[in-house]
Amino acid sequence: MLLSLLKCPVNLPKTDSINLKIKRIGMFLLKSSSQPSYLWITLTQASKKKGLTAIQCDWRLEIVALSDRISFRDKDADPLQITHQTRSGPPAPEPRREKQLFTKHLCRITQEAETMYEYLSNNCTCTYVLGAFVLLWVLVWFYRDNLEITKVSEKHVFVTGCDSGFGHLLCKLLDKRGFRVLAGCFTEKGADDLKSATGPFLKTCILDVTSTTSIQKALEWTKKEVGDKGLWGLVNNAGRSLPMGPSEWMKIEDFQSTLKVNMTGMIEMTMDFLPLVKKARGRVVNVASVLGRVAANGGGYCISKFAVESFSDCLRRDIQNFGVNVCIIEPGFFKTQVTSLEPIERELHRLWNQLTPEVQESYGDKYLDKYIKIQRLIMNTICDSDLSKVTNCMEHALLAVHPRTRYSAGWDAKLLWIPLSYMPACVVDIALKLVLPKPAKSV
Structure with missing residues (x-):
């Protein structure tokens, strides 16, 4: 391992300096020698040889100290005052031969040192350039990421699933920022609660994303509200998670009930409202999930969120030439109705009761209780109560001049x-x- 690079002056006026250089070279040769028979150079005698002194004066020597090659055959000997010795092997060479070997070895060391110095210098330059480029890229990214649009009071945003959770909180946040919010609520009560908590510029409509008729009514209402300005933002937030559980426990209807909301409803909303978004050169913000990255449980939820991810990527690439941005929100586990323990446990009991006796026997009588306990532990451990972490991502996707493709909350x-x-x-x-319980008849 290369520890240091010592630069020696070309001309040394004093004999003591020359002797010191000879001693340094001698110690290096002594320490780095890899020959079977070690040559112990008489430093006092070497300093009197004119050839060696001439070499010192003519060459710009670069002595390289190598930490992993330092080893003395005789650790008790003083390397500065030793004479010709040999340990084992052939007799010591003649003085002239010593000088030739020394000169040859010195030239090789000098060339290697110069090559190494040049290599390190070039590498340092490349490292500095790369570091400066990375720093510049980070600064530019942060600058672009913090740029916000103007005249938000003239922009309309349609949000689905506003009865509670992320959609409810997002509508209140956008209303405070000055957006013209159009909120799609599933129930009259949800719409009334939202209107009572916001200003006069927020308007609501009843929307069921599984119904084509309901979507068309919401579309016609939105066209009247936005006029020729178009729709700046469409936030597909409506979704459901239940039933969730082992895939073998599900019937096809259990998959379809989730897919109709999270996948089919989201796609139909996007395709119907897309002309309005194109007119405003706005954004489509689709709420997926981290379970659209990792399929951690059975049922239609993970399948639907993987569909949201892939549909959003395809849509973004298809319409990017029209100035429309498509953003994906990937929340982790948060305390909403989707992660409420009571309906999750109720659905698990329903799924268990619809199984055949043979399937129940393969899992064992205690499997359901163990599964529910693990669900409780997971939800109580990792669920976050701060919903603003998600709505802040949604807000950035609607406000930023250069929104991100994906937001993880x-x-x-x-x-x-x-x-x-x-x-x-x-x-x-x-x-x-390792996390989930093991069935009774597992192999």
Whole structure:
């Protein structure tokens, strides 16, 4: 390992300096020799040889100290005052031969040192250039990421699923920022609660994303509200998570009920409202999930969120030439109706009761209780109560001049699920196998 590079002057006026240089060279040769028979140079005698002194004066010597090659055959000997000795092997060479070997070795060392110095100099330059480029890129990214649009009071944003959770909080946040918010609520009560908590510029409509008729009514109402300005933002937030559980426990209707809301409803809303978004050169913000990155449980939820991810990527690439941005929100686990324990446990009991006796026997009588306990532990451990972490991402996607393609919200998303999505599938399989209970008749 190269520790240091010593530059020696070309001409040394004093004999003591020359002797010192000879001693340094002698010590280096002594320490770095790899020959079977070690040559112990008489430094006092070497300093009197004119040839060696001439070499010192003519060459700009670069002595390289190597930490991993320092070893003395006789550790008790003083390397500055030793004479010709040999340990074992052939007799010591003649003085002239010593001088030739010394000169040859010195020239090789000098050339290698100069090459190494040039290599290190070039590498340092490349490192500085690369570091400066990375720093500049980071500064430019932060500058672009913080640029915001203007005249938000003239822009309309349509949000689905506003009865509670992320959609409800986002509508109140956008209303405070001055947007003209159009909120699609599933129930009259949800619409009334939202209107009572916001200003006069927020308007609501009843929307069921699983109904084509309901979507068309909301579209006609939106066209009247936005006029020729178009729709700046469409936030597809409406979704459902239940039923969730082992895939073998599901019937086809259990998959379809979730897919109709999270996938089909989201696609139909986007395709119907897209002309209005294109007119305003606005944004489509689709709420996916970290379970659209890692399939951690059965049922239609993970399937639908993977569909949201892929549909959004396809849509973004298809319409990017029209000035429309498509953003994906990937929340982790948050305390909303989607993660409420009571409906999750109720659905698990329903799924268990619809199984055949043979399937129940394969899992065992205690499997359901163990599964529910693990669900409670997971939800109570990683669920975050601060919903603003998600709505802040949505707000940035609507306000930023250069919105991001993906937003990950929550500590579990950033530290657990997103890194896990880049792992080999076998790693995810093993991790989930260790967490979930083992069936009674597992092999």
